[in-house]
Amino acid sequence: MPIAMLAEEVVDRIAAGEAIERPASVVKELIENAIDAAATAIHIETEAGGRKLLRVSDNGSGIRRGEIELAFKRxxxxxxxxxEELTAIRSLGFRGEALASIAAVSQTTIITRHRDEKMGLRLQLQAGVLGRQQPVGAPAGSVITIENLFFNTPARLKFLKTDHTEKRQIYWVVARxxxxxxQIAFALLNDGRERFRSSGSGQLADVVARVFGLREFKHMLPVWSDEAPRLGRVALGISGFASLPQLHRASRDxxxxxxNGRAVQDSALTHALTQAYAGLLSPGAYPLAALMLTMPPDFVDVNVHPTKAEVRFRDQQLVFRAVQSAVRAALQAAAEHGADVDSWAVAGGRSGRGSPPLEASWRHSSVEDPFNSYAQDNMPERADAPLRPRTLPPLRVLGQAGAAYIIAEGPAGLYLVDQNAAHERLLYQQLRRDLENGGAPxxxxAESQSFVLAADDAALLDETAGLFAQLGFELEGFGPNTFLARALPNLLCGQAPGDVITHILSRLRNKGKTAQCAALALAEIAATKRGQMLQIDDMRALIAELERCPEPHSAPSGKKTFVHITSEQLSAEFQRA
Ligand SMILES: Nc1ncnc2c1ncn2[C@@H]1O[C@H](COP(=O)(O)OP(=O)(O)OP(=O)(O)O)[C@@H](O)[C@H]1O
Ligand SMILES: [Mg+2]
Known part of the structure; x- marks a missing residue:
């Protein structure tokens, strides 16, 4: 349908208000426009938390040259x-307001070419006033650049939070x-650095793993229900992922x-979800979830809030019950498959109403392999994964001491686990399994990183290139003693490739040029260091893995992984004198 001005009586029926509150609102509106234009790739760039620059590029339909000025009219x-169409909206936008509101408070440049037209157009606006227009050659789609947002509304500029906060808000808009x-490939770059990317593979599990983190994804369940339309019933679909009770947060964030493809805030839906965990989560603990609801467009009113963030259902109770029962069913199915839904966290939560049986307080997640490879991570069907035999009793994480030791208790006393040595052991075991299976993932x-080695290291790297390839390094010569890292092992996070490679080379030189030595050196440098604060969930994941590690007592380098203080030792200590 061509762009046209809405009749006044239609405008009057649209929920009005300020839609552009901060950089993230701009990103939201521009992404929605790109989605409505059937883009399959959307690229977002920001500078200085979006204050200085925001650019959203899409490969959607583009705007016809004859309509572009109109697109910026309110x-x-x-x-x-x-x-009448307001009662059954199928697109994300419908008010014809976003571009006008954004352009009014910024310096805007749009380059767009409609897919049926040969030439595109570049148009500039300053505080909403149309400026230069010129024909340009451009790929089909649109690139909209917003510079100096709120430059002419200093009051709003003052309300912006730190760059960090604005970036986080933008991240969540893109992630949602x-x-x-x-099915759409998204990429977000902040100040030239990639912050997020989704592949557009169409696999929700891929995106959930990227947005929530691989370890969190391990503890998430697929949720699915599809209510077929029947007499008096509405077709209501629910799909997505929700966390097992052992994975939770202190807020609903x-x-x-x-x-219907729109991110919504709805306290009733959130309440329905948390109700599904009744008795499984202690008060103040909230699950993680990404749940997609589909329903006929006339069953939901999206025209209730200026930023379209809230919706109203024709029958709220029906939606509420459907969400609750779909999530509950997923949790029950997981419990039947052996996932320990009645987690120790639950036992802990109950202790105020009488202590749980002793045995229960040791129990926690039986979801395994938190350090598995990405390929396996992408499989939502985790419950059937074979368990390795236990080598330690079930341990309950109590906390971290000195940013170096995880304090845990087991049925027979306290365990102080050296986070560095334990992680090194686990990474080494993982690498050994990977090597047996043909190489590490x-x-x-994001950008090839170059590094320079000393001449003797460069020669040794040439000689042992095969070992590095098995560990997951993809390296390329780039001049004398200079190399490019095109890919790095999954288990590295943030270390500079030059440092990692120099470390491995020194181990290979001193201890032997074997795959085992190389794996050991990589585990050493990739392991969590002492001095690093750990989140409780990370500690639990690490301990759960250690409980089933074939050699849990020491790191491959020989370091002790934990000290066990037995209950007898403890009571002897206190009863002495
Ligand atoms: N990225 C884009 N690709 C193709 N067309 C676009 C794009 N962005 C905007 N348009 C066109 O410009 C029009 C105006 O966009 P704008 O965002 O202001 O309003 P809207 O999307 O119709 O409604 P809303 O204010 O609810 O977002 C759209 O209706 C659409 O036709
Ligand atoms: Mg729009």
Whole structure:
């Protein structure tokens, strides 16, 4: 449908208000426009938390040259004509307001070419006033650049938070749309650095793993239910992922609901979800979730809030019950498959109402392999994974001491686990399994990173290139003693490739040029260091893995992984004198 001005009586029926509050609102509106234009790739760039620059590029339909000025007029839209259509909106936009509101408070440049036209157009606006227009050659799609947001509204500029906060808000906008549209490839760059990327593979599990983290994804369950339309019933679909009870947070900020592809905030939906965990989570603990609801468009009113963030259902109770029962069913199915849904966290939560049986307080997650490779991570069907035999009793993590030791208790006393040595052991075991299975998984670097080695190291690297390839390094010569890292092992996080490689080479030189030595050296340098504060979930994942590690007592380098203080030792200590 061409872009046209809405009739006044339609405008009057649209929920009005300020839609552009901060850089993240701009990103949201521009992403929504790109999705409505059927883009399959959306690229977002920001500078200085979005204050200085925001750019959203898409490969969607583009805007016709004859319509582009209209697109920036308030109440001009191609998505709505008649007031009756407001009751069944199928697009994300419908008010014809976003571009006008954004352009009014910024310096805007749009380059767009409609897919049916040969030439594109570049148009500039300053505080909403149309400026230069010139024909340009451009790929089909649109690139919209917003510079100096709020430059003419200092009051709003003052309300912006730190760059860090604005970046986080932008990240979550992008992450939410990536979750809602796994078939679209999203990329977010902050100040030239890649912050997020989704592949556009169409696999929701891929995006959930990227947004929530691989370890968290391990503890998430697929949720699915599909209510077929029957007489008096509405077709209501629910799909997505929700966390097992052992994975939770102190706030609701990882609960994401989408209604017909729109990210919505709805306290009733959140309440329905938390109700599904009744008795499984202690008060103040909230699950993580990404749940997509689909329903007929006339069952939901999206025209209730100026930023379209809230919706109203024709029958809220029905939606509420559907969410609750879908999540509950997923949790029950997981419990039947052997996942320990009645987690120790639950036992802990109950202790105020009488202590749980002793045995129960040792129990916690039986979801295994938190350090598995990415390929395996992408499989949502975790419950059937074969368990390795236990080598330690079930341990309950109590906390961290000195940013170096994990304090845990077991049925027979206290355990002080050296986080560095234990992680080194686990990474080494993982690498051994990977090597037996043909090599360790790697991930392409966002930008190839170059590094320079000493001449003798460079010669040794040439000689042992095969070992590095098995570990997941993809390296390329780039001049005298200079190399490019195209891909790095998955288990590295953030270390400079030059440092890692120099470390491995020194071990190979001193201890032998074997795959085993190389794996050991890589585990050493990749392991969590002492001095690093750990999140409780990370500690639990590490301990759960150690409990089933074939050699849990020492790191491959010989360091002790834990000290066990038995209950007898403890009571003897206190009863002495
Ligand atoms: N990235 C884009 N690709 C193609 N067309 C676009 C794009 N962005 C905007 N348009 C066109 O410009 C029009 C105006 O966009 P704008 O965002 O202001 O309003 P809207 O999307 O119709 O409604 P809303 O204000 O609810 O977002 C759209 O209706 C659409 O036709
Ligand atoms: Mg729009």
């Amino acid at each position: 109440h001009a839209t191609s998505k709505l004509r008649h007031a 749309y990536a979750l809602a549209y796994p 990882r609960i994401n609901f989408f209604v 790697s991930q392409a670097t």
